[in-house]
Amino acid sequence: MLEALKQEVYEANMQLPELGLVTFTWGNVSGIDREKGLFVIKPSGVDYDALKPEDLVVVNLKGEVVEGEMNPSSDTPTHTYLYNHFPNIGGIVHTHSPWAVSFAAAKMDISAMNTTHADTFFGDVPAADALTQEEIEADYEGNTGKTIVKTFNERGLDYEAVPAALVSQHGPFAWGPTPAKAVYNSKVLEVVAEEDFHTMELTHQSSELPQYLLDKHYYRKHGANAYYGQNNAHSKDHAARS
Amino acid sequence: MLEALKQEVYEANMQLPELGLVTFTWGNVSGIDREKGLFVIKPSGVDYDALKPEDLVVVNLKGEVVEGEMNPSSDTPTHTYLYNHFPNIGGIVHTHSPWAVSFAAAKMDISAMNTTHADTFFGDVPAADALTQEEIEADYEGNTGKTIVKTFNERGLDYEAVPAALVSQHGPFAWGPTPAKAVYNSKVLEVVAEEDFHTMELTHQSSELPQYLLDKHYYRKHGANAYYGQNNAHSKDHAARS
Amino acid sequence: MLEALKQEVYEANMQLPELGLVTFTWGNVSGIDREKGLFVIKPSGVDYDALKPEDLVVVNLKGEVVEGEMNPSSDTPTHTYLYNHFPNIGGIVHTHSPWAVSFAAAKMDISAMNTTHADTFFGDVPAADALTQEEIEADYEGNTGKTIVKTFNERGLDYEAVPAALVSQHGPFAWGPTPAKAVYNSKVLEVVAEEDFHTMELTHQSSELPQYLLDKHYYRKHGANAYYGQNNAHSKDHAARS
Amino acid sequence: MLEALKQEVYEANMQLPELGLVTFTWGNVSGIDREKGLFVIKPSGVDYDALKPEDLVVVNLKGEVVEGEMNPSSDTPTHTYLYNHFPNIGGIVHTHSPWAVSFAAAKMDISAMNTTHADTFFGDVPAADALTQEEIEADYEGNTGKTIVKTFNERGLDYEAVPAALVSQHGPFAWGPTPAKAVYNSKVLEVVAEEDFHTMELTHQSSELPQYLLDKHYYRKHGANAYYGQNNAHSKDHAARS
Structure with missing residues (x-):
């Protein structure tokens, strides 16, 4: 069941230790098949060097396990909540x-504060509110997804343009159109x-990028007028423009 | 004598350089056989890449060498003192x-300050008092164990729930039910x-976790209601709850 | 076309991940054949481990692609602008x-602030002005080169003696007589x-080197009286002087 | 000539990149044969991965090259000056x-500030005065040795008990009874x-060790009553004392 997706999610999980993003088992990647409404996720607490594609667990959008021994x-x-509320994402990383x-x-x-950020995130990556005692005791992991979505709604953020969030007191979640792209975003977040x-230690002045520089770098890599990389019509033309 | 324990302690020692926790020979792991009242410990000043399981030294709970050339x-x-006063621990790392x-x-x-901490340590890891001149001159290493135990007693800490301490001016000790778990705790301490x-450089506000978040994360991984990982009855059920 | 130069630029590009200077595809090296007025540059967005010498693109000094599929x-x-305005450089790294x-x-x-700096850079490496909205929208990458050159002119800096610059809000560019030397300068910049x-965190006093120490270290490695390394007549003589 | 010493100094040099102490060629180790009054040192500017034992240069205590192509x-x-003024050292690292x-x-x-320091350095490692313009212009490298020796004399420091110094604005020198021990001291210095x-960022209170803790840790590893490691009569006895 979903063998190709399992392989894809497996490979994305294995990127986490390679990119220096996890210690021990402290991370997980999932990927979704939107047509079937099923996602594939790492089993809990399994060492990366013992993980195999067939260990991955298949879960539906109610959060119920559909297939898997583990x-x-x-x-x-949290993944379930995010897939339900961010309909265009294909992969999630914590x-x-x-x-x-x-x-x-x-x-x-x-x-x-810099163009490395703007190349991937179209603005600040928000720290979502810490959960209240009630939220933690009622449904901790579900409400972890909820506080992220609430923060995006309250601040009017576009989850596709800012594909990551921090959960206060806890840590980062990142997402993207595919599991691999979600891992990429997760690494960029750590770097920036x-x-x-x-930068903040060096200067106590504001170091926020102006909007026009954010626009330039973000749209250099995203959208119809992107000209970074090999898969667009604009690049050679642009290079020749100077 | 104690061949299986020697192998276990040897492997735990070899984890220290792999996890980036030691420079040169600056670390040691021990493990205890509680029934026999004997523990096995790394020989002094031996390079990790020259260490062999048979080099490990067997010591009794009076601190006397029972077997070993080195x-x-x-x-x-310090290990002796901690084994005598923390009766439920099976391994110690310095x-x-x-x-x-x-x-x-x-x-x-x-x-x-964060859930990475709460997953392993149920509260602050204390800095035990520095030793006095008299304590240092009388029995330095024994009193190093004593200041740790005294700190846990004075602050009413549970050594099983907070399985590590700093000795002021010196460095960290960690412990656990097994040598491998003690090494794990030692790594978590370094990460947090x-x-x-x-975090302290970023904000001068208090960043202490509230007790209810500490409870949630600690008990997600420990005790009868733990649901992290593969060895408990609660996990699938919980995943399905959302 | 320019096979030897492509090989040289390829090897310089591959040094970037080895020296820990790039994450993902975030860097590029070029090298120029001054007689032909053509330079060779990394294709956009290609992974380092997939890069081959024949992938490199040949560009003329108007910034037009002369050869290359990618x-x-x-x-x-930016590279074009710098090659046009810094006539003695043979390689550029971003x-x-x-x-x-x-x-x-x-x-x-x-x-x-230290002699590691002075060995390579004969004075401060300047942060060039951030681009204005107009400059960004008109010709972002061309104006990135322009702000560097303008900064060197305004401050009276010698681009051969200070072979690097920061572009504010963005990042570093370095250059040198060859692509390999440009990569070397790029690494020194990161180290210093x-x-x-x-150093700035340790002391809030000025830590600028005096000019005479800058002179000593810079000219120990550069120019007619250099005596560091194996390719000059001064070294043995100097060693014997003490 | 001095083949065994060349091999020893070669191996000590090769430790520098392994221990993460050098970038490019920025380091050198020497070792001395006190009976012959000759020392062996790395050639200038040679890459570590190209270095061979036979490349090492033999120099006398006047600083004259006695053997070597490079x-x-x-x-x-600097090495010459230190060997002449610190008569008991056998190796030097910069x-x-x-x-x-x-x-x-x-x-x-x-x-x-901590026992890692006290295990190797019996007190603060001094920052020797920066050289004056006259000292730099007259004999830079010789005076680099001189400022170190002068600092030890003025502060009444024992160069065997504190086997390293910083040269202000420049960097560290370390030494020891052998080239390998000098490299070891060089690594400890970087770690502390x-x-x-x-530690200084965490607390603005004084964090200097008291003398009695310095005594304890230093003499645990050095001198007639040392009991760390395998080569002394005190260790087992001490372990049994607790």
């Missing part, structure tokens, strides 16, 4: 990558968190 | 991992020390 | 190396950015 | 390791520099 990630209800966790513990956004930290 | 770790009296040492030198606790440092 | 780096107009990016985001020069950050 | 390290006069350089640029000692930096 328990799915304990964060499965890690405890240390720079993003440091910002999450401080309940601070990861602001757009580290850079922002050092 | 000198045991110079920290053996390292000079740099982030934990930085907090130890500052005589500061590693506070519970680094995260706490950066 | 789109050249989106930064090609990366998003994190310490240099942190200074660029803070719009701060990387000052000459990290050192400067820590 | 130019010796440009720091040879690196540009980044944490030690950061302290050197700040002209700050690396203070004894990093730890001190973080």
Whole structure:
């Protein structure tokens, strides 16, 4: 069942230790088949070097296990919530990558301070509100998804243009059109968190990018007029423009 | 004598350089056979890449060498003291991992600021008092164990729920039900020390976790209602709850 | 066409991940054949582990693609501008190396605070002005080169003696007589950015090198009286002087 | 000539990149044959992966090359000065390791703040005065040795008990009874520099070790009553004492 997706999600999971994003088993990637309404996710607490594609668990959009011998990630209800409320995403990643966790513990956004950020995130990556005692005790992992979605709604953010969030006191979630792209976004978030930290230590002036630079870098890589990379009609033309 | 335990302690020792927790020979792991009242410990000053299981030294709970050609770790009296006063632990680790040492030198606790911490430590990891001149001169390594135990008693801490301590001016000790789990706790301590440092630099507001979040994350992984991982009855059920 | 130069530029590109200067595809190296007025540059958005020498794109000094199946780096107009205005350089590197990016985001020069800096850069590495909205919208990558050249002119800097610059809010560019030397300079910049950050945190006094120490270290490695390394007549003589 | 010493110095040099102490060619190790009054040193500017034992240069205590095709390290006069004034040392290391350089640029000692430091350095590692313009222009590398020796004399430091120094604005030198021990000391210095930096950021109180803890840790590893490691009569006895 969903063998190709399992392979894809397996490979995305294996990227996490390669990119230095996880210690021990502290991360998970899922990927969804939107037509079938089923997603595939890492089993809970399994070492990356022991993980096999067939270990992955298939879950439906009610969060029920449909196939798999193992328990799915304990964060499965968060993934379920996000897939239900962010209809265009195809993959989700959760890690405890240390720079993003440091910002999450401080309940601070990861602001757009440089073009590395703007290439991937069209604005600040928000720190969603910490959960209340009631939310934690009632349905911790489900409400973890809920606080992310609520933050995007309240701030009027586009989840496709800003494909990540911090959960305060906890850590980062990232997503994207595919599991691999979600992992990519997760790595970018960790890199810019580290850079922002050092920029903030260097200068106590505001270091937020102006909107026009954010526009330039984001749309250089995204949308109809993108000209970065090999898969668009604009690149050679643009190179020749100078 | 104790061949299986020697192998287990050997493997736990070899994890220290793999996890980036030691420079040169600056670390040691021991493991205990509670029935026999004997523990096995790394010999003093031996390079990790030269270490063999048969080099490990067997010591009794009076701190006397029972078997072994080599000198045991110079920290053996600390291990002895901790095994005598923390009756449920099965393994102990000492390292000079740099982030934990930085907090130890500052005589500061590693506070519970994020869920990575709460997953393993049910509250702040205490910085035990530095030893007095008299304690150092009388029995340095024994009193190193004593200051840890005293700190746990004075603060009313549960050594099973908070399986690590800093010794001020010196460095971290961690323990657990097995040598491997003690090494795991030692790594978590280093990771959260680094995260706490950066969180504290980012914000000068208190970043301590509320008790209910500490409860949630700690008991998600520990005790009768744990639902993280594969070895409990609660996981699938919980995943399906959302 | 330009096979030897392609091989040289290919090898210089492959140095970037080896030296820890790039994440994903975030960097590019070019090299120029001054006689032919053509330069060779990495294609846009290609993974380093998939890159082959024959993938490199040949571009003329108007920024027009002369040979190559792929789109050249989106930064090609910046390289074009720099080759046109810095006539003695043979190679250019752009990366998003994190310490240099942190200074660029803070719009701060990387000052000459130690001899590691002085060995390579004869003075501060300037943070060029951030581009205006008009400059970004008109010709972003071309104007990125322009702001670097303008900064060197306004401050009276010698681009051969200070072979790198930061573009504010963006990141570092480095250059040199060859592509390999440009990569070397790019790495030195990252190392001294990290050192400067820590020096600035340690002391709030000025830590700028005096001119005479800058002179000593720079000319120990550069120019007619250099005596570092194996390719000059001064070394043995100097060693014997003490 | 001096083949065994060349092999020893070669191996010590090769430890520098393995221990993460050098970037490019920025380091050198030498070792001396005190009976012959000759020392062996790395040639200048040679890549570590191209270095062979027979490339090493033999130099006498006047700093004259006695054997070798290549130019010796440009720091040879510093090594010469130190061998002449520190008669009991057998090896010297110079690196540009980044944490030690950061302290050197700040002209700050690396203070004894933890037992990792005390295990190797019996007190603060001093930042020697920066050289004056006259000293730099007259005999830069020779005077680099001189400022180190002068600092030890003025502060009444024992070069065998504190086997390293920073040269302000420049970087660290370390030494020891053998080239390998000098490299070891060089690594310890880098580790404690990093730890001190973080300790100083955590607390603005004094974090200097008391003398009695310095005594305890230093003499646990050094001198007639040492009981760390395998090569002394005290260890087992001590372990049994607790």
